[in-house]
Amino acid sequence: MKIPDKVRIGGIDYAVEYENRLMNGGGQGLRGQISYSNATIKLDPNAQDEQGKKQTLLHEIMHGIAEHFDLPVRTDEDTIDKLAKGLYMVIVDNPDMFKSDD
Numbered sequence: 001m002k003i004p005d006k007v008r009i010g011g012i013d014y015a016v017e018y019e020n021r022l023m024n025g026g027g028q029g030l031r032g033q034i035s036y037s038n039a040t041i042k043l044d045p046n047a048q049d050e051q052g053k054k055q056t057l058l059h060e061i062m063h064g065i066a067e068h069f070d071l072p073v074r075t076d077e078d079t080i081d082k083l084a085k086g087l088y089m090v091i092v093d094n095p096d097m098f099k100s101d102d
């Protein structure tokens, strides 16, 4: 997989951006962050390697999907993280499945 410039989730285009020393409001370091109000997904390029950035992007996408469908797990970090890592495994282990037919 490659990291795109934007990801459409539930009809909303989220810009994928990079920010060094990404933090939450409490000053805690983050690998990634999704903002529903700004329609952005931020990734910290210094906090992780290329594979980590892809997994973090999928993690934030899972938050976005859960938010879109108002799923109870939308703030459950452990479940969101397992879904993201599970999806990453399937993408990496089945690359042909995600290629276009034509």
Ligand SMILES: [Zn+2]
Binding pocket: 059, 063, 077, 080
């Ligand atoms: Zn999260």
